[in-house]
Amino acid sequence: MPLEFLKRKSGESVPSDEAEQSSPSIPGMPEEVVAQEYILKLYYAGKSSEGVRMKAGPRALQELPGMLVGMAKSEIETVEPLPIEFGQATPVISRPSEAMQWINAHHVHSPITRHALVVLESIDAIDLAFDTFVCSLLDGEVDTSGYPEYNAVVGGVASHWDETTGDMIVRAVVGWGGRGVRGDTDRIGARLLGGLLTNILANQFAMGITPTERPVPAAGRGGLVCAHCGFASAHERAFYCPKCGMRLLRG
């Protein structure tokens, strides 16, 4: 009878016969608890194409925004790789230190770009330790505050430097999501991904699809400083500066 103490004021004694029969008799206690249910289903999804190798080296960075021309339905924004002081940035508000880094790194961007970063970082489709991300609204509407609706498709191209050759590798990336899901968004996303990949392959420096895998960021201190642009990389494996694509000097 673990609830017995609830019935008793301190110092009050309970007759033994009453104690034996009293456990089911708490006033108003139903046989089963009627629970009010609360639930929020967040749905984030995205797609990433294979990578396309570009032969122009660091000069190819300027080509990225042009790959969205004809598909962008908002301003085209470029998000550069994050320096080491933002190495823990994560769009998760219950982790205040990581969230503050994320906000400090991204508050300058548009609502569309921030939404795209939340979706694509949450599902690991991009990693700003080494990716440069060029982004726009691609399909659908924004709300009155300028944030994409759950079925709007955002994205563009993401690039990183191949650790073996130093070539820039560009892939198409799209994403969508929020408090809802619609059946045709996946098909629209696939069509947009194809359009972006076509644009990447049509670029003057494109050499074709490459099987190169994305770099795996090492957990660690990072901290190589680029002698060319001063960028302090949070990406320990980087041979090439994630920001400007020039060779990093070790030691």
Ligand SMILES: [Zn+2]
């Ligand atoms: Zn650099």
